[in-house]
Amino acid sequence: MLSHRDINVRVDGIEPSVAVENPSNALELSTILEEASAEGHAVIPIGGGTRLEVGGAPTKYDVALKLGKLNSIVSHNPADLTCTVESGITLENLRSVLSEHGQFLAIDSPFPEQATIGGVIASNAPGFLKWQLGHPRDSVIGMEVALPNGTLIKSGGQVVKNVSGYDMARLHIGAFGNLGVITKVSFKLTPKPVRESTISIEFDDLSLAYGFAQEVYKSYVMPLSLICSHDFDKSSSSCKSLVRIGGRERALKRQKDLITEIGIRNHSRSIEIIDQPESDQLWIDVLNESVKGVDSEGYIKINTRSSCAPSEVEHAVRLIWTSLKDTGCLLSINSEPGFGAIFCNIHLPEKKSRDESIGLIQKIRESLHEIESWLIVEDVPTEWKSVLDVWDGGQISSIKLMDSLKATYDPDSVLNPGRFVTFQS
Known part of the structure; x- marks a missing residue:
């Protein structure tokens, strides 16, 4: 039996039948996968354990592959706004280091103090930093991946424009570790806003909230995030919009004024401006509650x-x-x-x-x-x-494509069998 310290390797109540592995580097991880593949063992990679409940129940689970020791920043070039990190570093730890240089990674995730970079990328973890900064995959410029047979492959690198043809790293973004285990990721970074604020606007009707959002979208404002939040237990019609903005003081004030004007024009019931640090914690709480x-x-x-x-x-x-x-x-x-x-x-x-x-x-x-x-x-x-x-699966066409990729990259179903696609050897 596993000790209480290993309880987080359970997936849908199932424990690994053979081993819990904790590689210290990519080469050790590669060797573990090579041996598991040769012995016919099924492997489930585990980062921070914040997304283990997502997906189907594993049909086989022999080895838990914990990535927490792969947690270093390989390189960081502040002048070029790029960095390369190992996949086991937590999002919060990376943010802390980048913040010292006035930079940040335009990716957020639930439970950032626990979620690892590899897990966030592999599981396409939800995040609200998309309105201005794009999808998380747009921040990835390179990747190192261990294939199911242990082979280490690289694509892209720590240069923003370095890919001709299809970017192979994108195969592993949102693939839930079905095609390979992410060991390193290179990112392009973003200057950190000098200040941030959140504007909370309440409306009496859903249509007003979405009309407000569309008007913001068409305006000169470029929010970091904008969501509409509904609690139908309390009201079947009311809605709250949260708008996250950032910039220097004068730019921030202009955005606040314009968003307030748009809110009033769309018949808002109340408007509240929330500054840091309360604003930062608000978005962490909202994102955590969105998925849990x-x-x-x-x-x-x-x-x-x-x-x-x-x-x-x-x-x-x-x-x-x-x-x-x-x-x-x-x-x-x-x-x-x-x-x-x-x-x-x-x-x-x-x-x-x-x-x-x-x-x-x-x-x-x-x-x-x-x-x-x-x-x-x-x-x-x-x-x-x-x-x-x-x-x-019957509605999402990409699931069928993943079936085909799984059969090509992992014909023996070494990684995550049964959790994402239906293909079985």
């Missing part, structure tokens, strides 16, 4: 993630609410109207049977499919995974 929610007695908590065209976000939110209305469920949603991402915390009454609850999830999916959206269930009771396709 809050436990409620008498309910089963599940967390979902969807994506649609930005113009369809309000419609999608209403479809989700309509699907669960009068079912006894509790629902809260955070959405990114400029990016099309939707995160739901759903609390299903314990008195409902498993089949009834899964039926409600399928009802939401069917309504979202009508607008070419999908619903991934990221956190759900393990025993449901045998009868629920957590990935909504």
Whole structure:
């Protein structure tokens, strides 16, 4: 049996049957994978353990491959705004070092003090720093990966423009470690805003909040983040918008004034300006709650993630609410109207049977499919995974592509068997 110190290597209640490995460098990791592949062992890479609940239950689990010792900054060139780090460094530790040079990595994630860079990239962890700064994959300029047979490969490097043809590093972003284990990542960095603030604006109706977001999108303001937050347990119509902005003092004031004007023009009920450090903590809390929610007695908590065209976000939110209305469920949603991402915390009454609850999830999916959206269930009771396709694979075309890539890169299913794709040897 594993000691309490190794409890975080459990995946869906399953412990590794052979070993827990803690390599100190990429070469040791490569050797472990080579031996596991030769012996037919299944390996699950583990970073900070913040996203282990995502995905299907593993069909086989022999070796836990912990990456926490690969936690160094390999190089940092402040003048070029680039750095290369090992995959086991936490997002918070990297932020701290970069901040000393007035720089930051334009990637955020739930639980940054625990989440590792490799895990954030591999699991495409949710984050709200997209409105101005783009998708996390846009910050990646190079990568070193250990393939399932232990071979170390590199793509890109610590130069912002260095790729001709397809950027192979992108195969591993959001692949959940199915094609290889990320060992190092090179990033382009961003100057850190001198100051940041958050503007919290409440509206009496969803349409007003999304109208506000669209007007901000068309304005001269360039927010770092903008989300619409709904707690349908408290109100079926009201909505709060959170806008994160940054810059020098005069630029920050202009943005505050313009956003306030747009809020008033869209009939806001209240406007509050939140400065640092409270602003920083607010975004950490909101992001954590978006993916984990809050436990409620008498309910089963599940967390979902969807994506649609930005113009369809309000419609999608209403479809989700309509699907669960009068079912006894509790629902809260955070959405990114400029990016099309939707995160739901759903609390299903314990008195409902498993089949009834899964039926409600399928009802939401069917309504979202009508607008070419999908619903991934990221956190759900393990025993449901045998009868629920957590990935909504029939709707997401890239899942079929991943099946093909898995068969090519990992034909023996060494890495994460059963967790992301259905291919089995």
